[in-house]
Amino acid sequence: MQIGQQHYFGAAGQTEIHPAALVILLVAGIMLLVLPRKYVFIPLLVAAVFIPFDQQVMLGSIHLTLTRILIFMAWIRVLTMRFMGGGPRMPRWTALDTLFATYYAIGTVTFYFLWGDVGAIVNRVGMLYNAIGIYFFMRYVVRDSRDIDRATKTFAWIMLILAGFTLNEQFTGRNIFSMFGGVPEHTEVRDGRTRSQGPFAHTLTAGTMGATAVPLLIGLWWQGKKNWKTALMGAAAATIVAFSSMSSTPFIVVAVGIFALCMWSLRRYLKWFRWATVALLLSMHLVMKAPVWALIERIDLTGSSSSYHRYELVDQFIHRFWEWCLLGTTHTSEWGWDMWDTINSYVAAGTDGGLIGFLLFLAILTTAFWQLGKARRRWAASPEHARRVWVFGSLLFAHAVAFFGIGYFDQSAVVWHAQLAMIATVIALRPSTKTKTHSSSLAVEDDNILPAFDTPVLAG
Numbered sequence: 001m002q003i004g005q006q007h008y009f010g011a012a013g014q015t016e017i018h019p020a021a022l023v024i025l026l027v028a029g030i031m032l033l034v035l036p037r038k039y040v041f042i043p044l045l046v047a048a049v050f051i052p053f054d055q056q057v058m059l060g061s062i063h064l065t066l067t068r069i070l071i072f073m074a075w076i077r078v079l080t081m082r083f084m085g086g087g088p089r090m091p092r093w094t095a096l097d098t099l100f101a102t103y104y105a106i107g108t109v110t111f112y113f114l115w116g117d118v119g120a121i122v123n124r125v126g127m128l129y130n131a132i133g134i135y136f137f138m139r140y141v142v143r144d145s146r147d148i149d150r151a152t153k154t155f156a157w158i159m160l161i162l163a164g165f166t167l168n169e170q171f172t173g174r175n176i177f178s179m180f181g182g183v184p185e186h187t188e189v190r191d192g193r194t195r196s197q198g199p200f201a202h203t204l205t206a207g208t209m210g211a212t213a214v215p216l217l218i219g220l221w222w223q224g225k226k227n228w229k230t231a232l233m234g235a236a237a238a239t240i241v242a243f244s245s246m247s248s249t250p251f252i253v254v255a256v257g258i259f260a261l262c263m264w265s266l267r268r269y270l271k272w273f274r275w276a277t278v279a280l281l282l283s284m285h286l287v288m289k290a291p292v293w294a295l296i297e298r299i300d301l302t303g304s305s306s307s308y309h310r311y312e313l314v315d316q317f318i319h320r321f322w323e324w325c326l327l328g329t330t331h332t333s334e335w336g337w338d339m340w341d342t343i344n345s346y347v348a349a350g351t352d353g354g355l356i357g358f359l360l361f362l363a364i365l366t367t368a369f370w371q372l373g374k375a376r377r378r379w380a381a382s383p384e385h386a387r388r389v390w391v392f393g394s395l396l397f398a399h400a401v402a403f404f405g406i407g408y409f410d411q412s413a414v415v416w417h418a419q420l421a422m423i424a425t426v427i428a429l430r431p432s433t434k435t436k437t438h439s440s441s442l443a444v445e446d447d448n449i450l451p452a453f454d455t456p457v458l459a460g
Helices: 005-009 018-032 041-050 066-083 095-115 118-141 145-172 176-180 202-224 225-244 246-288 292-298 307-319 345-377 382-403 411-428 455-459
Strands: 056-059 062-065 189-190 194-195 442-445 450-451
Touching: 005 455, 018 041, 018 066, 018 176, 041 066, 041 145, 041 411, 041 450, 062 066, 062 118, 062 292, 066 118, 095 118, 095 345, 095 411, 118 411, 145 176, 145 202, 145 225, 145 382, 145 411, 202 225, 202 246, 202 382, 202 411, 225 246, 246 382, 307 345, 345 382, 345 411, 382 411
Parallel strands: none
Antiparallel strands: 056 062, 189 194, 442 450
C-alpha cells in the first residue's frame, strides 16, 4: 500500500457506538420523522455536528456512520412528504445544483480509475452519498427567506453549544467528546497553546467551521434587528470556536469574512476592486524573488503554523501540472515531506480528480459568486433581501479562503454542503409582481417559492 492510501480510502475501522451517541441518533431520527417541514433540518444538523464521525457500524469495508443513517432517515421523510403527505415540489433547479452533482459524480469515477482499487470506489460512493444526501435534502426543506433565517439561527445555537465545549478544553485541557472515541482525551498543545477541537476530527476543521459562521451570523443581525440577540450571541460564540483552535486558517477566515461584509458600501465598485487585486498580484509576482504564492509561507498568526507546507503544496501542484492533469495522481507523497496530506482543497480537487475535477470545483465557486451577484442586483428594490444575498456571498468568500488551508473531511463537510444548499436557495428566489402583502415574506406562485412585495417597494 502506498503512503497515504490508508488516508485516502479509510477502509480500516470497527463498529463503535457509544450509548449517548445512540440516544442522540434515536432522538434525532424520531424528530426527523415527526417535526414540521420548516424545522425538520434542525435535528440532522445538530446531530451531524455533535456526533464524531468515528461513531459507526462497519459493514465489511463500508463505514455506516451515524450521520449516514440520519441522512437515510431524512430522505425517508422527504419521500413521505412528497408522495404521501402532499409535500412541496422540488425547488427551482439552478446551475449550481448541476455543477455540484456533476463534480461529485465525475469525481467518483475518476478517483476509481486513478487508484484502480475497489476501496477507491467504496470511498467515493460514500462521499457522494453524504454530499448529495445533505445538499439536496437542504435544498428541499429550506425553500424561502424564513427557512434560510431559521437555518442560520440553528447554526447560531450550534455555535453557542460548541463554544462551551471548546472553552472547557481551554480551561481543563480535556475533550469531553473523547468518550465517543475518534478524538483525543487530552487536547493538543502546540508551542504552549491549547488547540480545542470539540467533536471534530481536527482542530483546523473545528476552528474553520466557527470562523465561516461569523459573517453568516453577523449578517443575520444586519438583515433585520428582530434576531439581533441570537445573531450576536452566535457570532461571539463562533469567534470563540475559531480562536480556541489556535490555528492561523480560522484567524484569517474570521478577518476575511468580516472584511467581505464591510465591502457592502463599495458593492458598486466591486468589479474594479477585483481587477485591482488581480493587477496587484501580477505586479508582485513580477517584482518578487519568489512566486506570488510564496506569500502563503509568510502567514503565521499563531507562531506555530505549518504555512511552509501550504506553500510547498501549491508550488509542487503548479510545477507538476502534467503529472496530475489527466486523472490526478497517487504520488503526492513523493513531492516532499508530508506532501501526502493535500490539505489545500484546490490542490486536492486536482490531485484526486485531474484537471476536470479541479475546474469543476472552481466552477462551483465562481458560478455561486456570479449568480449571487445577479441575485443582489435583482433584489435591489428590497434592501433586506439584498443584504441577505450579500451575507451569503461573504460566507462563500470565507469558505473560498478557508479552502487554501484546509480540506473538509469530517462534520465540516456536512456544514459546507448544507450552507452551499442555502446559497443555492438564495440564488433561486425571485421577486414577485403580486402585491398582496406589505412584507418581504415569501409567497407561492405556480409552485415556485417567490417573495412577494407591494407596489411601492418595487417602485422605490
